Amino acid sequence: MKLTSKIFNSHPSSDGDFFLGMKRILGFKPKSLEIYKTAFLHRSMNKKDNEGNPVNYERLEFLGDSMLGTIISKHLYNEVPEGDEGYLTKMRSKVVSRKHLNELGKDLGLLKYVESRIPKAHFGDNIHGNVFEALVGAIYLDRGYNYCEKFINERVIEPYVDIEQLEGKVISYKSLVIEWCQKEKKPFNYNVYEDTGKDELKHFAVKLTIGDRMLAKARATSKKKAEEKASKRAYFALQSRIDNK
Amino acid sequence: MKLTSKIFNSHPSSDGDFFLGMKRILGFKPKSLEIYKTAFLHRSMNKKDNEGNPVNYERLEFLGDSMLGTIISKHLYNEVPEGDEGYLTKMRSKVVSRKHLNELGKDLGLLKYVESRIPKAHFGDNIHGNVFEALVGAIYLDRGYNYCEKFINERVIEPYVDIEQLEGKVISYKSLVIEWCQKEKKPFNYNVYEDTGKDELKHFAVKLTIGDRMLAKARATSKKKAEEKASKRAYFALQSRIDNK
Incomplete structure (x- = not known):
């Protein structure tokens, strides 16, 4: 009976919900659902892999942070040919500012997928941005660079990156x-x-x-x-x- | 006469030498030679594009630095599943340290391609690493992510990245x-x-x-x-x- 239920529940409904949620956020189908689950796993869950290594979103956040910076760098490089190295560095840090990433994570409604033993109300604002970065890391590992670039173009650059505003020439x-x-x-x-x-x-x-x-x-x-x-x-x-x- | 010589010299021999040099260093054929030339152009040359924007390797260095960090991050993520975010950050900064990048640039013999009004003997050691980063930026723009990853795997990770040594467990x-x-x-x-x-x-x-x-x-x-x-x-x-x- 246990085996049968395992076979019939190989995609339990919660997995199905998570899959659909991810598809909605990503704009494409995830391949390995597992890696996206890790992107929402808070350290308070104390999850470990088979080797006993802690599993949570922090390592993916490290990876996503780096990839996000690279894709924003490429965008700024192409968009602002008159900006020197110092200018590009400054603009990039504005785009990937903590405040901005937190906003992005909030807009995408990422918090609802976070698995944590700590009540979500107790989290500060940074959880939104951290999980957003982890999600970028998960896309990188699951689907590679091109999907990351597409995701960041559609979800970050097109809707939110305005050079004039970033330069402070136009506040609002x-x-x-x-x-x-x-x-x-x-x-x-x-x-x-x-x-x-x-x-x-x-x-x-x-x-x-x-x-x-x-x-x-x-x-x-x-x-x-x-x-x-x-x-x-x-x-x-x-x-x-x-x-x- | 001028036109004829232009036609016959559309690939002047110096371009041919540069192309072969790049092919040797990159391990593949460059598509747009121009972008690789920019990767070796020192600001002292005072070159400008048609819009009057300064052209030198510094913007490519900004881009390459970011891409290099991302690919090293992915490598460390996969290689060291037991390392947390802090560990990964520390290890990455060891791999992409100024000293290490300067060594890489020296090993590849990049200095000989640098175009500068300043005598090369007057440059400090950092020119090697800076141009190495600019070269990664040029690959990114010319051939995209996958070629960058391949180049960094072959020229950086395989020959030089030893986790035990980076951890300081083994000095030599x-x-x-x-x-x-x-x-x-x-x-x-x-x-x-x-x-x-x-x-x-x-x-x-x-x-x-x-x-x-x-x-x-x-x-x-x-x-x-x-x-x-x-x-x-x-x-x-x-x-x-x-x-x-």
Whole structure:
């Protein structure tokens, strides 16, 4: 009976849930589920492998941190040909800052997969970023470099890496837009609503109206980010209108 | 006339030499020669691209440094399952230490390709390691991750990364062997000779005789390394002899 149940439960439903969760987050199917499980395993679980070595996400975090830095480096190298070594180093450290990684981990909703004996409420903010890095390490080992690069492009670079903002030239496009509206005495409205659509992750959409025109739309994984994205679009639309005057 | 000479010299002989030199060092054919040239371009040349951005090896060094760290991280992750995050970080920084990278750059004879207005004799030791890192960055951009990993495996990990030595458990296998010989009152001899053979890089071979037996042979890119490699082999051969007594 035990053997039969083993055969029939070779993919127990919790594994199935985890598989689907990972697929949703990764944007592709994981091959070895085991390595992703390790990416969410907190040291408090005291898990050990067959040789008695501790198993938790910390080693994967070490690996993912390094891979993340390399892919961001390549992106900055290609995007900013005028930036010297010192500039690239500074920009990279902004992209992979603790604060930024914690945000990324939160947006992806990684905490819910963490296995720990410590109540999750007791964790500080860093758990989000640590597990995010461990996840990158797991992708590297499971599917290799190209999947890592694709994941980081889609989940980090495209939605969040804005060179102008990183340079501190622009702190917030939303504040620039509001400032402009106030100066020009135009009413403005950010209409935000949930719009997950066919996407696997929760998304918000925003429509930005200035005066009586809907000037920009945007979607992102948080309200704040959607507003910022729409503001950036509106900002550039407004700039060309100003230039054409 | 100028046009004709341009057509006939589209691969001037200096390019041909550089191509062959790179092929020898890399172990594969470069695709874009330009990027490898940049890897050897010192800032003193004051070269600029069409947009007026400075072109020299420093940006590639930034990129290569990161990629090198990532590939070494993966190697250590796989090789030392018992090492925690702190251990892995420490070991990686030993492998990619300035001293080690300078040695690697020297062994590969990279200095002769450096283009600089400063006489090469005026450079410190770091030029070797810096250009080595830039070369890794160039491979990354020219041929992608897999070629980088292969290059680093062949040129760094296989010949030079010894976990026991990095851990400081063994400082030098040669000194262990000599100690053993003295204790056992056995005469020993390191017979070193140049043996580049079909290899593209200069190599040395060594035959280590202990008593009247030739106990180990080894080849490497320097005398010291060949001796160390042969000593390591002899050390393990001696250990099994001791154990079998």
